[in-house]
Amino acid sequence: MAQTDNIYNKPLDQIAGFCFDEQVAQVFPDMIKRSVPGYEKIINTIAMITERKAIENSNLYDLGCSLGAATLSMRSALKDKRGCQIIAVDNSQAMVKRCSETIYAYRSETPVTVLQDDICNINIENASVVVLNFTLQFLTPEKRLTLLTNIYNGLLPGGVLILSEKFIFEDKVSHQLLIDLHLDFKRNNGYSELEISQKRSSLENVLVADTVKQHYTRLQQAGFKHNNLWYQCFNFGSIISIKD
Numbered sequence: 001m002a003q004t005d006n007i008y009n010k011p012l013d014q015i016a017g018f019c020f021d022e023q024v025a026q027v028f029p030d031m032i033k034r035s036v037p038g039y040e041k042i043i044n045t046i047a048m049i050t051e052r053k054a055i056e057n058s059n060l061y062d063l064g065c066s067l068g069a070a071t072l073s074m075r076s077a078l079k080d081k082r083g084c085q086i087i088a089v090d091n092s093q094a095m096v097k098r099c100s101e102t103i104y105a106y107r108s109e110t111p112v113t114v115l116q117d118d119i120c121n122i123n124i125e126n127a128s129v130v131v132l133n134f135t136l137q138f139l140t141p142e143k144r145l146t147l148l149t150n151i152y153n154g155l156l157p158g159g160v161l162i163l164s165e166k167f168i169f170e171d172k173v174s175h176q177l178l179i180d181l182h183l184d185f186k187r188n189n190g191y192s193e194l195e196i197s198q199k200r201s202s203l204e205n206v207l208v209a210d211t212v213k214q215h216y217t218r219l220q221q222a223g224f225k226h227n228n229l230w231y232q233c234f235n236f237g238s239i240i241s242i243k244d
């Protein structure tokens with residue numbers, strides 16, 4: 001059973017930069033569900049996109065897989081596709097350990113390899129579906145274009161990238177409203193003001209969000225000509241990019 005996230009519920013003398021350690025891995029399913037609006041919708045839709053876009057005898061990648069929710073979603077949609085395999089990657093030891101336990105606990109026709117590595121070191125090849133579900137935002141901005149270019153080059157024609165992110169907005173008024181609505185979402189899910197503010201401090205400079213326009217520009221620079229937001233709730237959303 002998922003443990004409740006109470007990491008920030010006591011005042012901390014010093015707030016360290018957020019990291020995906022054992023403490024976070026333990027409560028991660030609860031944390032992400034209560035913090036990211038639309039998370040479950042996106043995970044479920046990854047299966048729908050996989051069903052439509054996975055190509056037989058190709059690779060599917062879950063980059064920054066955490067506990068493997070997107071991997072499991074893709075795997076559930078690959079039953080009728082022959083010769084596919086999933087490569088799930090995360091650089092957090094705690095996440096990879098727990099992810100492997102979950103993935104390998106269930107038998108499946110689709111082979112899954114869980115790797116502990118930096119996603120920037122992974123060679124993407126023969127890919128039909130690549131998922132970056134709330135991971136790109138944790139890379140230093142200088143590394144983002146190189147990663148997207150690697151993904152573009154490794155995708156087969158017709159292959160897709162699903163890129164989910166937290167966004168910022170150029171328009172200051174709507175930006176503020178969407179941020180306030182996100183904070184209400186967290187309050188409604190039981191987070192206190194102390195938890196919200198300590199978590200916000202810990203994420204500062206660790207999670208660096210871009211505007212949707214910045215994402216589109218970078219995706220185009222990487223080679224993707226067909227980019228569209230398929231989902232948005234407040235300041236969180238998901239873009240689908242398709243290779244010609």
Ligand code: GEK
Pocket residue numbers: 020032063064065066067068069070089090091092095117118119120132133134135138139
């Ligand atoms: C989900 N996709 O449940 N290399 C590998 N992993 C990384 C790197 C990196 N350079 N940087 C961060 N990570 C998941 C949720 S969480 C999003 C993704 C969140 C990993 C990090 O260890 C963490 O597990 C994940 O990216 C981000 O669909 O917590 O907001």
